[in-house]
Amino acid sequence: MKKIFTILIFLVILTPFISAQRIVFESDFETLPLQLPDSIPTGWFKLDVDANNPSITWAVRDTSMSFNGRPTRPQAHNSAKSLEIPWYAGQGGNDINDDWVFTTTFSAQTGDSLIFWMLIGGTATYNPGLIDSMQLHICFDQDPGASIQKLGTLVSSDTSNIWRQYKFNLSSFAGQTICVAFRYYMNTSVDGLWCNIDDVFIGNHSAIGIQQISSEVPGTFELKQNYPNPFNPTTNIEFSIAKTRDVNLVIYNSLGQLVQTLVNQELKPGTYKYDFNASGLPSGSYYYRLTAGDFVKTNKMILVK
Numbered sequence: 001m002k003k004i005f006t007i008l009i010f011l012v013i014l015t016p017f018i019s020a021q022r023i024v025f026e027s028d029f030e031t032l033p034l035q036l037p038d039s040i041p042t043g044w045f046k047l048d049v050d051a052n053n054p055s056i057t058w059a060v061r062d063t064s065m066s067f068n069g070r071p072t073r074p075q076a077h078n079s080a081k082s083l084e085i086p087w088y089a090g091q092g093g094n095d096i097n098d099d100w101v102f103t104t105t106f107s108a109q110t111g112d113s114l115i116f117w118m119l120i121g122g123t124a125t126y127n128p129g130l131i132d133s134m135q136l137h138i139c140f141d142q143d144p145g146a147s148i149q150k151l152g153t154l155v156s157s158d159t160s161n162i163w164r165q166y167k168f169n170l171s172s173f174a175g176q177t178i179c180v181a182f183r184y185y186m187n188t189s190v191d192g193l194w195c196n197i198d199d200v201f202i203g204n205h206s207a208i209g210i211q212q213i214s215s216e217v218p219g220t221f222e223l224k225q226n227y228p229n230p231f232n233p234t235t236n237i238e239f240s241i242a243k244t245r246d247v248n249l250v251i252y253n254s255l256g257q258l259v260q261t262l263v264n265q266e267l268k269p270g271t272y273k274y275d276f277n278a279s280g281l282p283s284g285s286y287y288y289r290l291t292a293g294d295f296v297k298t299n300k301m302i303l304v305k
Contacts (some may be wrong), residue, residue, distance in 0.1 A: 014284060136151040224299075230301075235278070
């Protein structure tokens with residue numbers, strides 16, 4: 001009886017951490033089951049509105065692929081595959097390219113976010129000067145006519161484009177059944193090259209992996225060295241919050257590029273631990289930085305695979 005009581009107490013303590021881990025969709029598209037022959041995640045839907053080139057629209061593609069015309073090859077963020085659409089999709093007699101891809105529908109909750117990495121437009125070494133854009137819509141169904149709100153149009157610069165992370169808060173849609181729509185809408189006789197999307201996350205990202213291991217109020221803010229270090233592929237990052245603050249814990253690579261946001265929320269005083277899984281990252285040196293009000297500290301960690 002005592003053993004059962006202990007287990008129940010453990011589950012009560014653990015439940016807040018379990019329920020806080022909300023993932024609607026998360027993938028780098030490497031091993032995700034695909035809906036063939038569409039080559040998109042199962043449950044997703046794509047629509048070639050312009051009907052120019054229905055065989056070359058949105059799809060999960062490998063970087064080894066190439067297309068006729070302008071020599072575009074899909075690009076991936078940290079792996080070999082990404083969700084991608086090439087400029088060539090608009091070549092079929094009509095230069096207006098209008099292609100949509102919809103995620104599965106889901107019930108949005110307060111705290112949900114859409115986070116993804118994207119590379120659009122020409123790079124410094126690959127067709128510089130070409131402009132691209134991609135629209136984001138929230139829809140109540142997998143249909144262009146079901147758009148509830150256009151979140152925005154993301155436009156490339158005219159040169160030197162790189163992979164960038166984009167974040168959108170979905171809390172305003174809490175209680176609604178929605179899906180996310182990516183729309184590639186370009187006049188390819190003027191511009192256009194490609195749109196590559198990778199490492200997509202939908203859910204409550206800020207709560208995932210974090211645990212409060214002590215509610216005792218620390219005397220100071222602190223960011224400890226991760227353990228183990230070096231690591232493969234998981235490590236623990238422990239930090240202390242002395243006063244209620246908006247807390248931001250992020251990972252950078254050795255080039256200073258943002259790799260992942262681990263925590264971005266208000267935290268009460270206490271000691272916390274984040275279980276960081278770097279299985280999708282290559283070996284190398286990384287830096288994790290904690291910001292809490294005026295407190296900022298950065299530590300180095302090494303991933304060895």
